[in-house]
Amino acid sequence: MESIALKHCPKLNAVTIPLEASKSESNRALIINALSGNTSAISNLSNARDTQTMLRLLTSNEETLDVLDAGTTMRFLTAYSALGKNPRVLTGTPRMQKRPIKILGKALKQIGAKVKYLKNDGYPPMKITPIKDQKKERIRMKGDVSSQFISAILMIAPALPEGLILELIGKIGSRPYIQMTLDMMKLFGIQSSWTNNTIEVKPQPYQSYPYQVESDWSGASYWFSFAALAESAEIKLLGLRQKSLQGDIAIVRIMNQLGVMSTFEADGVLLQKIPARNEVEIDFSDCPDLAQTVAVVCGVKHISCKMTGLESLRIKETDRIKALKRELKKFNIKLKETEEGVWEIKSKFQPGQPEVTIETYEDHRMAMAFAPLSTQQDILIKDPSVVDKSYPSFWNHVGLATGS
Numbered sequence: 053m054e055s056i057a058l059k060h061c062p063k064l065n066a067v068t069i070p071l072e073a074s075k076s077e078s079n080r081a082l083i084i085n086a087l088s089g090n091t092s093a094i095s096n097l098s099n100a101r102d103t104q105t106m107l108r109l110l111t112s113n114e115e116t117l118d119v120l121d122a123g124t125t126m127r128f129l130t131a132y133s134a135l136g137k138n139p140r141v142l143t144g145t146p147r148m149q150k151r152p153i154k155i156l157g158k159a160l161k162q163i164g165a166k167v168k169y170l171k172n173d174g175y176p177p178m179k180i181t182p183i184k185d186q187k188k189e190r191i192r193m194k195g196d197v198s199s200q201f202i203s204a205i206l207m208i209a210p211a212l213p214e215g216l217i218l219e220l221i222g223k224i225g226s227r228p229y230i231q232m233t234l235d236m237m238k239l240f241g242i243q244s245s246w247t248n249n250t251i252e253v254k255p256q257p258y259q260s261y262p263y264q265v266e267s268d269w270s271g272a273s274y275w276f277s278f279a280a281l282a283e284s285a286e287i288k289l290l291g292l293r294q295k296s297l298q299g300d301i302a303i304v305r306i307m308n309q310l311g312v313m314s315t316f317e318a319d320g321v322l323l324q325k326i327p328a329r330n331e332v333e334i335d336f337s338d339c340p341d342l343a344q345t346v347a348v349v350c351g352v353k354h355i356s357c358k359m360t361g362l363e364s365l366r367i368k369e370t371d372r373i374k375a376l377k378r379e380l381k382k383f384n385i386k387l388k389e390t391e392e393g394v395w396e397i398k399s400k401f402q403p404g405q406p407e408v409t410i411e412t413y414e415d416h417r418m419a420m421a422f423a424p425l426s427t428q429q430d431i432l433i434k435d436p437s438v439v440d441k442s443y444p445s446f447w448n449h450v451g452l453a454t455g456s
């Protein structure tokens with residue numbers, strides 16, 4: 053399908069959304085399970101393409117593993133391949149070949165793997181030759197480019213003969229994802245310590261654990277946005293827990309300022325509308341995947357918003373700052389860098405305009421973050437299958453919610 057037309061639908065009442073499972077948890081569970089000899093029964097695994105790709109590649113005998121556009125799959129499989137028997141080539145889409153991996157490559161080399169970049173230095177595709185003898189047990193890694201490098205190394209750490217002492221240097225972005233990795237490792241029997249900037253994992257065996265993947269909080273954020281923007285809304289999101297391993301549960305606190313109250317119930321969360329603030333300041337360092345959702349909500353609701361911690365957005369599925377700027381502009385919403393690292397949303401948005409076409413830049417989050425604009429007017433979203441990366445049932449759920 054080339055595009056999907058969403059008709060103006062201002063009310064979303066008595067809606068129940070059976071959310072997709074978390075791809076972040078699923079991809080960790082799959083790697084950890086593989087490292088423990090596939091002894092665990094993982095339930096509620098995500099249908100996300102990123103997870104299905106991980107599942108397929110973990111059992112592949114091919115020399116070359118093509119991760120498509122899945123960042124976690126690329127980074128986690130790279131570290132995992134360093135423990136394998138045979139050399140592996142890891143590659144991905146043209147965009148994946150522009151997403152950096154040098155920090156992870158350098159760390160693996162220091163531990164004893166061989167890493168050869170096949171096209172551009174520091175970027176996939178690359179060939180990983182497994183570690184024979186562990187060269188170092190203490191390494192340093194920069195924390196400000198992607199936490200996925202750190203999670204990837206941590207998951208293989210217990211299986212290294214000497215374990216690993218990892219010193220993180222600089223600012224640590226996406227910190228809750230590192231914590232999620234350690235928390236999941238703990239459930240599978242791994243003890244670790246994180247003191248100041250140093251994480252230590254001793255060599256120890258993973259144990260089996262019947263892991264049940266929670267619904268995806270990042271995917272949930274789009275429903276918070278629908279609730280925030282609709283004239284009236286009552287939306288129940290299934291399978292979310294108040295005590296979550298996912299940092300994107302931050303959406304509860306953020307949306308409370310933007311007009312959505314969350315009530316945790318036994319089987320999920322109920323979203324209801326409340327008054328919003330006029331002005332907010334939000335640091336996305338811990339939850340970069342929520343930035344697009346929040347930018348759209350603030351723009352439409354004329355909430356003056358100061359956004360920081362957006363540095364990693366430029367190296368995700370697309371340059372998300374550039375993509376956001378372009379698409380928000382179509383709705384008279386401006387995203388502007390007012391001082392280094394500080395972005396502001398200024399809006400002259402008017403509801404009820406003629407249909408606007410939204411480009412998605414091969415980024416699932418562009419499609420899903422802009423979909424709630426259909427509470428204001430007709431919109432047309434290009435390349436809607438981009439959502440398959442993390443939330444393949446998204447458009448079905450939109451149909452459920454809007455009765456279309």
Ligand SMILES: O=C(O)C1=C[C@@H](OP(=O)(O)O)[C@@H](O)[C@H](O)C1
Pocket residue numbers: 075076077124197198199200203225226229340341364
């Ligand atoms: O570890 C993970 O599951 C993820 C970490 C984050 O990436 P960065 O660490 O690159 O910010 C996040 O944006 C991504 O969607 C999933």
Ligand SMILES: C=C(OP(=O)(O)O)C(=O)O
Pocket residue numbers: 102121122123124125341368369417442
């Ligand atoms: C950045 C994302 O994914 P990844 O880095 O795993 O491709 C995302 O899902 O928003």
